Amino acid sequence: MLTQTSATRNRFSFNARYFLPTIPNSQPMYITIATLILAAAGFVWGKLRADIVALIALLILTVSGILTTQEALSGFSNPIVIMMVWLFVVGGAIFNTGLAKMLGTRLSRLGGGNPLRLFLVVVLATGLIGGFVSNTGTVALMLPIVVSMAAVSGASAARFLMPIAFASSIGGMLTLIGTPPNLVIAEIWEEYGGEPLTMFTFLPTGLICLIAGTILLIPLSSWLTGRNSSNAGSRSSKSRSLTEIVNEYNLNSDLWQVDVPQTSPIAGLSLGALSLRAVYGLDVLELRIEDGSALIKNVTQEAPTANSVIDAGAVLLVRGPESNVRQFADDYGLKFHDNEHGIRKNLHFYDIGLAEIVLLPDSAILKETIADLDFRKRFNVNILGVSRGGNYIINNLGSVEVRKGDVLLVQGTWKAIGEVSRDTKNWVVLGQPESYASEVTLDYKAPIAAAIMLCMIAALVFSTIPAVTIVLTAAVAMILTGCFRNVGEAYKNINWESIVLIGAMMPMSFALEKTGVSEMVSNSLVNLLGGIGPHWLMAGIYFTTSILTLFISNTATAVLMAPIAVQSAVAYGVSPLPMLFAVTFGASLCFMSPFSTPPNALVMPAGQYSFTDYLKVGAPLQIILGIIMILTIPIFFSF
16 A cells, blocks of 8 residues: 655645636536536537537537637547547457457457356456556447347347446556546656556556456346447348358359369460350359468459459459369369368358349340340349249250349449449339448458457557557558458548547537636535545545536546646645545446547447447446445555
8 A cells, every 4th residue: 555654645735736726707617517517417418419419518618718629629620539530440340350240259259148157257357458558448349249140149238338438448447558537647746756656556456446347247237238220120131141042042052162273274464265155054153363371361353254364373263063163173183172171152242232123014135035134244243143923044044034023143243333324214122232332341351450450459459659640550451451342441441520529529628728617616625525534535526526527528528627626635644645546446337328538429429329228338437436446446556
């Protein structure tokens, strides 16, 4: 335990004068308080989006002259907000490459099919990571993993997302670097002559907080079960996945992988020159080129046409009888992969995709044969099958005559399929090709995404480079290494509602400080409770800090409250250290509002939460943890 000498106390008494309050101007104060009340009412009401409510509050404070234009816009240039933008990109890459699904599957296995065990694994893992990585970074990394894990296990993602946001903040109390308020109180403690706080000075109280918080979240999170299950069900009912379409048409049956070695005589020839359908009765459904190492791998796909050139090293996915494929491989010295060896021969959709088109009753192509339609020449797509009255035709398609009510399955590049969907006179394309393309995982990029993610985490823990620079570097690396199909896809992963919400609420701290609201509330509570006893004084400091964090950032609250905590402790004649710990715990353990911390805002749209959801789950957690920490802190850091 850390104690304080009389010399140190004298130094606290001397410096405490520097933080005496000033008398605020009452009119700006009333405007600020009224704006906060209106904003809180708007969040609870829920009829307007949270980011719009925050912008309205920001405009009121700006138009009334309480905030300058520069102060009002400062939130959008804040390093935390900028970091959040690029963390969305990093998280999108983790999801887009299938890495999130892999990690989610691992978490599901650790859960062993037991919902409680799965919940404990997710929450505790998030809390431990949060001790070394910023809470915002922790949630951005865990969010896509948890969503994928919920999909694998069949659980509701909403049951986990809010708890991981809370767990990341609780985990920040395990170490000195876990959260900025910890560094704030460490600096002020040293400034006034205290012994430097070490990396794990926070660990005993932090562990108690993490264990207590996890136990409390088990019953509290039951409010969130099934929050977004209905929406997920409605989405799946409207459109089928590409895997479901492939299975319906049985396209993976009789599908074989054939590799073209350098010595093969067909290297450099076109598919049309081989006449595979006429000679062997085979169809090529995919032509693929793979190059690079296991870590940095590139895959190029082409929807086969008669003019497609077969390069040495190419991979052909060929459909037809096994004996015919073996004969084709033997004749041209190709490497044939046998199913017995366990090698998957499934279609992939990195550059090329599938779509179904429903023919309209008055379509101009009715009664024409598939061969006469020549979709390959007209639209650069291939027709792979026809759905007719519950039956699926995938063989000898050239002679099949198109009938009323038929559904054609086409294959081509995603761009080509998008062009097909523009013709609304003859058919309607089911689903949205662009949506399908965005859902296809670039799984061959998972190793490079994992490497970038691990480097980012290591840099956040050990590097002296600013966190925002590290995250920006990781996001750019994800884009440059091809973890997204294009830059536009990377930007689509940014949730602007969360960014605007946090950016608009951050300048609220300027208004509260400039008008004297923060200081008035803080000093009133301290003066009221200081005469009762040190525990009550610490409780007043803790919950004052906790309340202020609902409206301003936890770092700003810690900066504001730490000197007041020191001044109050010195005036009362006790060590300021437990009071400073009350400040950092009160500033970090704020859960009853979606905008009190960036992690709370990050999970709001993904979990489809309302403001009242945070009140139901976060308010009891915040109050009970506060009481536990008020009783626990003096055990390790005496008065």
